Amino acid sequence: MQQQEIHQFLEKYFLANGCEIIENKDGYMTVQLTIELDKELMNRPFYWHYVEKIGGEPNPMKLTFITDQQSVPDDVKGEIIHFGSPRLHQIFQSTKNLAGYIRLYENHQAGGGQQVPLRPWLGLNVKISYQCDRKRDIFKSLGLQLINGQVVENFHDHLLNVNLTPKIPDYSFTLSPLIMPKSGVFRIENLLKQEIVQEDHQWADEARERWQKDLQLLEHFYEDLEEKGESYDIEKKALQEQYEPKIKISIINGGMFYLTEKAVV
Amino acid sequence: MTVEIDFDPSWLDGFDQRISNDGPWGNWELYKLAIEVEKHTVIEDFEGLQAPKHLPQLTPLPHQIEVAKQVVENMNGKAILADEVGLGKTIEAGLILKEYMIRGLVKKVLILVPASLVSQWANELNSKFYIPAIAQKKSYVWEQCDVVVSSIDTAKRNPHRDIIYNQDYDLIIIDEAHKLKNNKTKNYEFVQNLKKKFCLLLTATPIQNRIGEIFNLVSLLKPGHLGNESVFYENYKKDSRSLNDDEHLKELVNKVMIRNRRADTGIEWTKRKVETVPIHFSKEERDLYDSVTAMIGEGDWLSSSQFSVMTLQREACSSREAVFLTLRNMLQKQESPTEYFQDQINKLIEKVNAVQTNSKAEKALELIKKIDDKVIIFTEYRATQMYLQWYLKQNGITSVPFRGGFKRGKKDWMRELFEKHAQVLIATEAGGEGINLQFCNHIINFDLPWNPMRLEQRIGRIHRLGQEKDVMIYNFATKDTVEEHILKLLHEKISLFEKVIGDLDDILTKLDFGNFEDYLVDIFGHSASEGEMKVKLDNLTSMIQFAEEMKEDGVRAAAGNSSIS
Numbered sequence: 001m002q003q004q005e006i007h008q009f010l011e012k013y014f015l016a017n018g019c020e021i022i023e024n025k026d027g028y029m030t031v032q033l034t035i036e037l038d039k040e041l042m043n044r045p046f047y048w049h050y051v052e053k054i055g056g057e058p059n060p061m062k063l064t065f066i067t068d069q070q071s072v073p074d075d076v077k078g079e080i081i082h083f084g085s086p087r088l089h090q091i092f093q094s095t096k097n098l099a100g101y102i103r104l105y106e107n108h109q110a111g112g113g114q115q116v117p118l119r120p121w122l123g124l125n126v127k128i129s130y131q132c133d134r135k136r137d138i139f140k141s142l143g144l145q146l147i148n149g150q151v152v153e154n155f156h157d158h159l160l161n162v163n164l165t166p167k168i169p170d171y172s173f174t175l176s177p178l179i180m181p182k183s184g185v186f187r188i189e190n191l192l193k194q195e196i197v198q199e200d201h202q203w204a205d206e207a208r209e210r211w212q213k214d215l216q217l218l219e220h221f222y223e224d225l226e227e228k229g230e231s232y233d234i235e236k237k238a239l240q241e242q243y244e245p246k247i248k249i250s251i252i253n254g255g256m257f258y259l260t261e262k263a264v265v
Numbered sequence: 266m267t268v269e270i271d272f273d274p275s276w277l278d279g280f281d282q283r284i285s286n287d288g289p290w291g292n293w294e295l296y297k298l299a300i301e302v303e304k305h306t307v308i309e310d311f312e313g314l315q316a317p318k319h320l321p322q323l324t325p326l327p328h329q330i331e332v333a334k335q336v337v338e339n340m341n342g343k344a345i346l347a348d349e350v351g352l353g354k355t356i357e358a359g360l361i362l363k364e365y366m367i368r369g370l371v372k373k374v375l376i377l378v379p380a381s382l383v384s385q386w387a388n389e390l391n392s393k394f395y396i397p398a399i400a401q402k403k404s405y406v407w408e409q410c411d412v413v414v415s416s417i418d419t420a421k422r423n424p425h426r427d428i429i430y431n432q433d434y435d436l437i438i439i440d441e442a443h444k445l446k447n448n449k450t451k452n453y454e455f456v457q458n459l460k461k462k463f464c465l466l467l468t469a470t471p472i473q474n475r476i477g478e479i480f481n482l483v484s485l486l487k488p489g490h491l492g493n494e495s496v497f498y499e500n501y502k503k504d505s506r507s508l509n510d511d512e513h514l515k516e517l518v519n520k521v522m523i524r525n526r527r528a529d530t531g532i533e534w535t536k537r538k539v540e541t542v543p544i545h546f547s548k549e550e551r552d553l554y555d556s557v558t559a560m561i562g563e564g565d566w567l568s569s570s571q572f573s574v575m576t577l578q579r580e581a582c583s584s585r586e587a588v589f590l591t592l593r594n595m596l597q598k599q600e601s602p603t604e605y606f607q608d609q610i611n612k613l614i615e616k617v618n619a620v621q622t623n624s625k626a627e628k629a630l631e632l633i634k635k636i637d638d639k640v641i642i643f644t645e646y647r648a649t650q651m652y653l654q655w656y657l658k659q660n661g662i663t664s665v666p667f668r669g670g671f672k673r674g675k676k677d678w679m680r681e682l683f684e685k686h687a688q689v690l691i692a693t694e695a696g697g698e699g700i701n702l703q704f705c706n707h708i709i710n711f712d713l714p715w716n717p718m719r720l721e722q723r724i725g726r727i728h729r730l731g732q733e734k735d736v737m738i739y740n741f742a743t744k745d746t747v748e749e750h751i752l753k754l755l756h757e758k759i760s761l762f763e764k765v766i767g768d769l770d771d772i773l774t775k776l777d778f779g780n781f782e783d784y785l786v787d788i789f790g791h792s793a794s795e796g797e798m799k800v801k802l803d804n805l806t807s808m809i810q811f812a813e814e815m816k817e818d819g820v821r822a823a824a825g826n827s828s829i830s
């Protein structure tokens with residue numbers, strides 16, 4: 001993430017959370033936190049507990065973030081934010097926490113008294129991690145139409161081209177799903193698993209080879225001892241945890257999308 | 266073969282709830298942002314280092330990046346990092362730790378270091394790597410914090426030991442790991458029974474002595490890598506001195522150990538230039554020094570040890586303030602001092618009062634004006650430090666004090682003041698660990714410590730990675746005093762000052778003859794004659810020279826080979 005992107009990201013995050021951006025200049029911005037966001041980010045539960053107990057005037061904090069030190073005047077003090085800074089990662093985490101589940105409707109422009117049917121879609125964004133003593137992840141976005149079972153890849157990218165709104169628009173009605181959302185999730189789970197099984201898993205074979213090698217060394221090290229002792233078991237377990245290949249699928253976020261027939265083709 | 270696939274069901278519960286309660290639903294802008302975040306933080310390759318991208322303020326050296334890459338990609342995260350002193354093993358360990366944390370392979374970490382380095386490690390991980398490392402102080406820390414720094418001596422004792430054995434560590438880092446060379450010790454056993462998924466052992470002197478020591482170290486990291494004990498000792502004689510004798514063994518060791526030598530790194534080290542500045546006492550100063558010296562022969566009115574006399578002698582070479590403070594303490598410490606004792610002390614105090622100037626301080630002032638750049642003055646005595654600060658101020662030179670006892674924040678503040686506002690830093694202790702003073706390249710040793718390691722640390726403050734100029738060292742030595750002898754020994758005999766960082770460390774560990782300072786006290790304090798003193802000094806010198814030669818031989822033998830010495 002470039003510093004410029006980080007700046008834009010922060011801007012969007014705070015605006016989406018209803019904060020006022022008091023100052024927004026090249027290289028830095030000052031934000032007035034809302035009470036909710038102060039609680040989310042500032043980690044001062046005692047203060048909030050106290051204010052609420054005595055009914056005091058809540059005073060959420062103002063924060064200044066510096067995204068480019070070069071272009072900031074000397075008198076501006078604030079937190080320097082870069083891709084590795086803990087604050088940014090806290091905000092990353094918060095973004096994911098705050099937007100785990102969603103329900104949106106297509107804001108279509110159909111007029112003239114005609115009722116438009118909206119079809120239910122389940123959208124899931126997932127991370128698939130391939131892990132042994134090393135790790136790689138991939139990101140996937142899938143959509144499942146809950147009436148006919150159609151599956152669409154890169155679903156999120158499709159959604160970005162659709163005008164969406166949290167309230168059902170006028171002249172619209174939603175079609176009831178034939179597939180329950182929960183079973184939809186299982187369908188996607190199975191689909192992903194089937195795909196993964198088809199992949200080439202050389203990485204896992206190599207990890208197992210490394211594991212075997214180290215295991216043989218370990219056996220050799222202890223072979224003369226009658227009582228192998230605790231350290232042998234510990235070491236053996238550690239090798240398993242270090243090398244055993246595993247694949248983990250986790251859902252980043254997802255939800256229900258009610259779309260017109262033409263929205264996703 | 267199939268791989269186990271695990272689908273995390275936790276999201277589904279929340280989804281179910283929201284479906285039945287009709288909300289609450291998230292905000293579309295945030296939802297989109299979350300995906301953006303994910304796309305930025307997903308790491309699509311097994312290979313390559315992510316950590317540097319996360320650490321814009323840190324500029325690791327090429328060899329440090331290379332080490333991190335090697336350990337993660339080719340050594341499966343188990344390695345002995347054995348770079349020579351001063352090449353930044355801590356940085357390498359930090360990079361590896363950061364890499365694993367970013368990739369989500371490591372969460373729970375135990376870092377075992379010498380007690381004196383615990384807070385420094387915690388600070389560096391926090392400030393340089395944004396890793397929330399905690400120095401262990403309370404016992405709940407083991408369980409509640411993910412990255413804990415502790416000394417091995419604390420960790421191995423109960424109640425800590427039991428709690429630690431119950432933790433599931435992903436990575437264990439051990440600094441100064443050569444201390445674990447003996448597999449019969451409690452420390453060794455403690456570490457052996459830790460679960461080590463990933464493990465880094467840091468040491469600058471991995472193979473000092475017996476070949477058995479390297480066997481023990483490697484077996485800690487990767488049991489069986491060098492075979493089991495009986496087979497190993499069948500193949501390699503137990504007391505074999507050098508690893509270089511056996512190509513096969515060396516190759517095996519190199520699979521788990523990385524050692525960079527200063528010469529290989531391509532880093533240009535600047536030179537050290539040493540100048541001895543002879544100081545001539547004024548009449549009154551000479552009188553004071555002589556009177557103190559006379560006490561050695563004077564028998565037992567002075568009940569305290571030889572050490573006080575030597576201290577007084579050395580202080581007399583530094584400043585009258587230092588002498589006065591010690592005298593006053595001596596007087597106060599006696600519960601009911603005899604009249605004679607009081608008398609003698611008072612006589613000395615009179616001599617102190619008679620001294621009106623400080624020849625060294627005058628010389629220092631002259632030198633500082635001539636240098637016309639930043640200067641660090643080291644002195645052994647607080648009283649001298651305070652006097653110098655006053656004296657320089659009188660003469661229009663700005664200075665800041667620096668002591669080992671300062672809190673971290675104050676140290677940093679003083680460093681900053683020195684860099685931006687003051688010309689001189691007056692320090693009593695070199696142990697300002699981790700404080701970088703590379704922007705300065707002039708040191709005045711106002712008086713000399715008797716421990717060569719301390720001297721090495723003093724110089725090491727400015728002669729380190731990042732120093733761009735040659736380092737100038739000015740040693741003040743007062744003519745016809747004990748100081749002159751010391752300087753001769755350190756400078757001319759063992760050419761201490763020209764050595765590069767770390768050499769001395771190697772030599773002194775090799776000698777293993779205990780406390781250098783004790784030797785000096787013995788030589789200067791207990792020698793009956795000038796002649797005896799000379800013999801003893803020569804003796805010490807040749808011991809050190811012998812160790813040096815041993816070291817050089819070792820280097821020569823390894824020169825044609827790969828990374829092990």
